[in-house]
Amino acid sequence: MDKQTLKRLRFMLLFIITVFVVLSSRLAYMQVIQYEEYLRRAEENIFRKLPITAPRGSIYDRDGVELVTNRPGFSVSLLDLGNGYDAETIAYLSKLLEITEEEIWDKIYEQRYRRYLPVRLKNDVSFDIIAKISERRTDLVGVLIEAQPIRYYVNDHLAAHVLGRMGETDELSSEILKEWAEKGYEYRPGDVIGLAGLEMVWEPYLRGANGEQRVEINSIGQAIGYYEKLDPVPGSDLCLTVDFELQRETERVLADIVAGLQEEGNEYAKKAVAVALDPRSGAIRAMASYPAYNPNTFSRDFTELSQDPARPLINNAIAEYYPVGSTFKMLTGIAALEEGKLRPGERILDRGSLTRFNKTVRNYGSRAFGYIDIVRAFQVSSNVFFAELGARLGIDALAEYGRLFGFGSTTGLQDIRGERAGHVASRETKAKFHDDPWYPSETLDAAIGQGFHNITPLQLANYVAMIANEGIHYRPYLVEEVYDYKGGLVFKAEPEILNEVEISPQTWALIKEGMAQVMRPGGTAWYPFRDFPVAVAGKTGSAQVVALGGVNIPPHSLFVGFAPLEEPEIALAVLIEHGGIGADAAVPAAHGILSAYFGVENSTSTSPGADIEQETGD
Amino acid sequence: MLDRRLLKNFDLSLFLLTVAICAYGMVILNSATLSLEFPPLYFVKRQALWIGLGLVIMFFICLIDYINLANWSRYLYFFNIGLLLLVPFIGVERYGAQRWIPLGFFDLQPSEIAKLVIIISLGRLLAEREDFEHFADLFPTFIHVALPMGLIIYQPDLGTSLVFLVIMFGMLFMAGAQIRHLAAIAAVGVASLPLLFPLLEDYQKARLLVFINPDIDPLGVGYQILQSKIAIGSGGIAGKGLFAGSQAQRQFLPEQQTDFIFSVLGEELGLIGALLLFLLFALLIYRILRIASIAKDRFGFLICCGVAVMFTFQIVVNIGMTVGIMPVTGLPLPFISYGGSSMLLNLMAVGLVLNVGMRRHKIQF
Numbered sequence: 001m002d003k004q005t006l007k008r009l010r011f012m013l014l015f016i017i018t019v020f021v022v023l024s025s026r027l028a029y030m031q032v033i034q035y036e037e038y039l040r041r042a043e044e045n046i047f048r049k050l051p052i053t054a055p056r057g058s059i060y061d062r063d064g065v066e067l068v069t070n071r072p073g074f075s076v077s078l079l080d081l082g083n084g085y086d087a088e089t090i091a092y093l094s095k096l097l098e099i100t101e102e103e104i105w106d107k108i109y110e111q112r113y114r115r116y117l118p119v120r121l122k123n124d125v126s127f128d129i130i131a132k133i134s135e136r137r138t139d140l141v142g143v144l145i146e147a148q149p150i151r152y153y154v155n156d157h158l159a160a161h162v163l164g165r166m167g168e169t170d171e172l173s174s175e176i177l178k179e180w181a182e183k184g185y186e187y188r189p190g191d192v193i194g195l196a197g198l199e200m201v202w203e204p205y206l207r208g209a210n211g212e213q214r215v216e217i218n219s220i221g222q223a224i225g226y227y228e229k230l231d232p233v234p235g236s237d238l239c240l241t242v243d244f245e246l247q248r249e250t251e252r253v254l255a256d257i258v259a260g261l262q263e264e265g266n267e268y269a270k271k272a273v274a275v276a277l278d279p280r281s282g283a284i285r286a287m288a289s290y291p292a293y294n295p296n297t298f299s300r301d302f303t304e305l306s307q308d309p310a311r312p313l314i315n316n317a318i319a320e321y322y323p324v325g326s327t328f329k330m331l332t333g334i335a336a337l338e339e340g341k342l343r344p345g346e347r348i349l350d351r352g353s354l355t356r357f358n359k360t361v362r363n364y365g366s367r368a369f370g371y372i373d374i375v376r377a378f379q380v381s382s383n384v385f386f387a388e389l390g391a392r393l394g395i396d397a398l399a400e401y402g403r404l405f406g407f408g409s410t411t412g413l414q415d416i417r418g419e420r421a422g423h424v425a426s427r428e429t430k431a432k433f434h435d436d437p438w439y440p441s442e443t444l445d446a447a448i449g450q451g452f453h454n455i456t457p458l459q460l461a462n463y464v465a466m467i468a469n470e471g472i473h474y475r476p477y478l479v480e481e482v483y484d485y486k487g488g489l490v491f492k493a494e495p496e497i498l499n500e501v502e503i504s505p506q507t508w509a510l511i512k513e514g515m516a517q518v519m520r521p522g523g524t525a526w527y528p529f530r531d532f533p534v535a536v537a538g539k540t541g542s543a544q545v546v547a548l549g550g551v552n553i554p555p556h557s558l559f560v561g562f563a564p565l566e567e568p569e570i571a572l573a574v575l576i577e578h579g580g581i582g583a584d585a586a587v588p589a590a591h592g593i594l595s596a597y598f599g600v601e602n603s604t605s606t607s608p609g610a611d612i613e614q615e616t617g618d
Numbered sequence: 619m620l621d622r623r624l625l626k627n628f629d630l631s632l633f634l635l636t637v638a639i640c641a642y643g644m645v646i647l648n649s650a651t652l653s654l655e656f657p658p659l660y661f662v663k664r665q666a667l668w669i670g671l672g673l674v675i676m677f678f679i680c681l682i683d684y685i686n687l688a689n690w691s692r693y694l695y696f697f698n699i700g701l702l703l704l705v706p707f708i709g710v711e712r713y714g715a716q717r718w719i720p721l722g723f724f725d726l727q728p729s730e731i732a733k734l735v736i737i738i739s740l741g742r743l744l745a746e747r748e749d750f751e752h753f754a755d756l757f758p759t760f761i762h763v764a765l766p767m768g769l770i771i772y773q774p775d776l777g778t779s780l781v782f783l784v785i786m787f788g789m790l791f792m793a794g795a796q797i798r799h800l801a802a803i804a805a806v807g808v809a810s811l812p813l814l815f816p817l818l819e820d821y822q823k824a825r826l827l828v829f830i831n832p833d834i835d836p837l838g839v840g841y842q843i844l845q846s847k848i849a850i851g852s853g854g855i856a857g858k859g860l861f862a863g864s865q866a867q868r869q870f871l872p873e874q875q876t877d878f879i880f881s882v883l884g885e886e887l888g889l890i891g892a893l894l895l896f897l898l899f900a901l902l903i904y905r906i907l908r909i910a911s912i913a914k915d916r917f918g919f920l921i922c923c924g925v926a927v928m929f930t931f932q933i934v935v936n937i938g939m940t941v942g943i944m945p946v947t948g949l950p951l952p953f954i955s956y957g958g959s960s961m962l963l964n965l966m967a968v969g970l971v972l973n974v975g976m977r978r979h980k981i982q983f
């Protein structure tokens with residue numbers, strides 16, 4: 001090795017040693033001279049990534065009327081500042097927020113794997129509490145007040161069962177949370193999540209994505225500096241098929257009818273349901289289940305709501321089923337005509353009662369109508385006529401037509417959960433509940449809608465819509481469009497045909513004519529509709545309820561119908577529990593609802609029509 | 619097997635120093651990854667695997683006379699260029715840069731391999747040339763280094779490309795280039811920095827600006843440096859104790875298993891732990907330079923110098939970054955930072971130096 005190279009090698013060694021000396025000096029300076037300062041900063045200046053809750057998507061009616069939105073609110077959280085949690089602070093918060101200390105510790109424990117995130121203790125706290133916390137800021141260690149959008153249901157009770165409600169993740173079982181997590185939606189304790197109705201099913205669209213911000217926190221948990229921020233992505237907005245005004249009027253009418261019945265001393269009338277949908281698509285225009293609850297105050301009202309015998313938490317439109325009564329008669333008629341058991345125009349002698357298989361079926365008030373055809377039989381709701389058809393058809397044919405029109409299976413509504421299937425009267429249905437075989441006498445009951453049928457109001461509306469559109473079963477739906485926060489269309493509903501029933505045009509014509517006659521002079525639903533400017537087709541029903549302990553309970557009052565008669569755009573099912581016969585409660589209710597839909601003003605009153613002399617009964 | 623004289627010349631202290639630093643690194647890595655949401659010992663086990671694999675490769679490197687590498691250097695060089703060219707096509711992207719070729723069990727970083735290849739091939743190039751009378755004599759070296767460096771800048775990986783520049787500079791110096799020429803290069807380089815600035819990526823600009831003025835913080839880089847400084851400074855002389863660093867265990871440090879692993883050491887083991895690491899590093903580099911001084915030929919000498927320069931530069935830049943005297947470049951700390959490619963490369967580099975040391979005398983057959 002030559003001299004120069006050796007020199008350079010020595011120089012390099014020296015240089016490297018110098019570099020290490022510089023680094024060491026720097027370290028010594030930081031760790032010895034500046035030690036106190038850095039230690040203080042390590043203890044006091046703590047950076048946290050604080051989540052920023054994404055504003056949830058709003059929900060609008062079909063015309064853009066805002067139904068659900070967010071309002072500003074605050075939540076209280078607790079932050080681990082590095083030395084665990086302060087027992088005094090927890091004791092104070094427990095009292096202030098009205099949650100037990102155990103609950104607070106539970107929440108902390110739940111979040112043990114993400115210790116560096118704030119533990120959400122309570123959502124939507126009052127300004128009073130915020131003020132109290134702010135006053136004692138320096139005593140309360142690690143208490144964090146976060147701005148958080150709070151779900152706001154603009155019209156309180158309106159469409160509560162459809163819209164649904166929010167709840168905290170604590171209310172959910174860990175399995176459901178795991179299910180969400182598997183789909184990529186992470187929640188932390190205290191997050192709010194859709195727990196019912198559209199809020200639940202459309203959660204993935206509504207929730208958006210939370211953001212986060214790196215915040216410098218001082219020793220008592222106050223933010224003293226804001227660093228890089230990941231903006232939250234707001235949730236998408238739902239535009240519903242529901243018509244706000246129709247929904248509002250439907251709910252008002254149902255409430256009025258129930259109140260009117262109670263005023264008259266009907267102590268059994270407490271609940272009412274109505275479903276209106278577009279028979280051309282399955283779009284639900286109104287779905288009301290009275291009584292409802294207020295999702296804004298749900299958590300406060302929960303105890304009361306859960307004990308209310310009228311069960312306001314249940315969406316009776318899809319989750320409760322009822323006997324169908326005379327609204328079933330169209331099915332009997334269709335089956336008889338299609339199966340050749342009744343010739344079009346054939347007249348049957350109605351003596352007011354019919355005895356077959358050792359059973360006697362009577363008309364309402366035992367009125368006899370003489371020789372009547374099917375159209376007249378609809379108009380007066382003859383039990384004799386349709387029981388005769390039932391006897392000719394037999395239960396199996398009847399049940400088969402029931403199934404074709406959706407009886408005994410869900411309608412396919414997916415936008416909210418909880419739809420029940422009900423039952424169609426059949427040998428199988430009876431076998432589920434009874435040991436005895438099917439008796440032919442029971443076919444007479446089935447043919448006039450009594451007995452083993454059980455159907456939800458949504459199924460009823462779907463059934464009448466299938467008559468209106470002549471055999472097409474559209475999947476009922478509630479969400480028409482979804483827009484992301486930038487206004488881009490992310491979902492658009494397409495009417496979906498689930499089933500098509502082949503029925504001859506002549507049969508449809510007869511059934512529709514019969515339903516039209518129901519609304520005309522001499523028909524069971526004529527009176528309230530006497531001045532109605534739009535031609536309506538309908539059918540009344542009263543579903544007998546088995547009297548408990550021998551008490552005579554008023555039947556459920558039903559009405560199904562569609563309008564306009566020629567080109568139907570709305571199909572409706574109304575049911576007033578224990579409202580009496582159809583004409584007493586359901587018909588005036590339907591009149592009110594259809595008046596709202598067609599913008600008809602006060603053509604007649606919507607008060608119960610009990611005092612009106614009826615030509616016929618049920 | 620190995621010749622006895624070869625074994626006799628095996629620099630055991632260099633080997634043991636390397637193993638000691640790796641072991642030290644594993645302890646720190648364990649602490650740095652304790653709070654991460656990974657299965658226990660995930661990083662440590664994988665790192666142990668790389669170290670084991672690296673030591674095996676090191677052993678095989680020692681078997682082959684490094685002289686052969688001089689003959690293969692051209693193939694190695696072009697093979698490496700080929701790998702780097704593949705990166706834009708089949709490379710995976712992470713943190714906004716495309717640097718890795720996925721191999722299934724791990725992602726290969728060709729720019730790491732390139733460091734070693736450039737040391738070998740440049741060693742051969744410079745070994746043949748003793749005369750650096752004219753500035754033009756440096757041109758072949760420039761072209762030789764510029765090609766792989768350009769590809770790495772393109773990825774983009776500014777930090778690694780700087781390593782190439784420094785290796786080149788250091789090896790030219792040791793090969794006997796004129797001081798005035800080297801000074802001119804350095805002067806031009808420093809002077810052209812403001813001109814190059816507009817060509818940088820936004821995050822690179824941010825890092826430099828934050829380095830110049832830590833108060834401005836557009837992308838949270840200031841946060842990283844500040845957290846690292848707080849961690850190290852609050853460690854004091856004796857440290858907060860292993861696994862007890864409040865900054866490290868609460869994940870305030872960014873990339874604390876790779877780029878900022880030294881901050882964990884500084885916080886938990888304090889000045890004493892840091893100086894111990896410096897001592898180990900300094901001894902390691904001293905042993906490498908010592909082998910350089912007794913190498914039997916210019917090629918071996920230059921290889922050792924290149925490795926020493928590479929290690930020193932990476933150590934200084936990485937630790938300098940964590941204590942706030944160097945800009946954030948994302949260079950790993952040799953033998954300590956988590957990462958397969960760099961660990962393998964560093965162990966191979968040590969193997970190469972050991973190889974040079976073992977064959978310092980001409981062997982008679």
